[in-house]
Amino acid sequence: MSNVGLKNWYAIYTKPRWEKKVHGLFQQRGIESYCPLNKVKKKWSDRVKIIEEPLFKSYLFVHIAEDQKTEVRFVDGVVNFVYWLGQPAKLREEEISRIKRFLGEHTDVKVVQLVDPKPGDKVMIVSGAFMENEGTVLTADKKWIEVRIESLGCKLVAYMEKEKISLKS
Numbered sequence: 001m002s003n004v005g006l007k008n009w010y011a012i013y014t015k016p017r018w019e020k021k022v023h024g025l026f027q028q029r030g031i032e033s034y035c036p037l038n039k040v041k042k043k044w045s046d047r048v049k050i051i052e053e054p055l056f057k058s059y060l061f062v063h064i065a066e067d068q069k070t071e072v073r074f075v076d077g078v079v080n081f082v083y084w085l086g087q088p089a090k091l092r093e094e095e096i097s098r099i100k101r102f103l104g105e106h107t108d109v110k111v112v113q114l115v116d117p118k119p120g121d122k123v124m125i126v127s128g129a130f131m132e133n134e135g136t137v138l139t140a141d142k143k144w145i146e147v148r149i150e151s152l153g154c155k156l157v158a159y160m161e162k163e164k165i166s167l168k169s
Contacts (some may be wrong), residue, residue, distance in 0.1 A: 007032075007063050009091040010072075011082035018077035019054035025075050032063040036099050039107040055103065056111060061096060112146075 012033075014022045023035035037052040054060070059082065062072055069088070072078060081088035103109065121136070138146040 005065055007065050009034075009061050009063050009093065009096050010069075011084075011089040011091065012060050012062055012072065013079040013082050014058050014060060015077050015079060016058055019056075019058065019060050022075060022077040023060055025077065026062060026072075029071070029075065031068065031072065031075075033060055034063070034096060034100075035060040036103055038103065038109050041108065050107075055099075055109060061091065063096075 012022070019035050023033050026033035036055040038055040039050050040053055042049050042051050058079075062068075064072060069081070073080065083089060
């Protein structure tokens with residue numbers, strides 16, 4: 001069975017502050033891409049405005065076949081693929097969907113780079129964007145719950161009620 005036409009999601013590293021530009025260039029070339037945008041309140045002296053800025057600084061995602069990797073590398077603003085364990089970092093479709101759902105439900109999201117996470121309690125998320133997903137609690141402080149997306153080597157942090165999870169036995 002050939003996997004020439006099989007598409008995977010890959011993380012791409014861009015020049016600083018080029019995420020939206022590269023996303024636009026991919027769209028012009030017919031390359032499916034996703035640039036997660038975080039809605040953030042910015043305050044100026046005379047007003048407060050909600051702006052969309054890239055969630056992952058200098059990163060975006062492409063959904064491509066193996067034979068499109070060279071084309072992606074030559075798009076202006078692309079530095080290279082993000083590598084994880086010596087290979088271009090692949091993401092599962094579910095992970096991209098989770099990021100989309102997460103950003104649809106939360107604003108002003110923070111990205112925290114993982115240093116050395118310690119495994120904790122196994123939980124089942126019982127409501128919200130990640131409903132029916134299992135996870136491992138990294139930390140829980142009052143209402144802060146940390147969600148880990150392993151392919152990226154980072155975690156998304158959302159303000160979520162503890163009632164949205166239950167301990168697995």
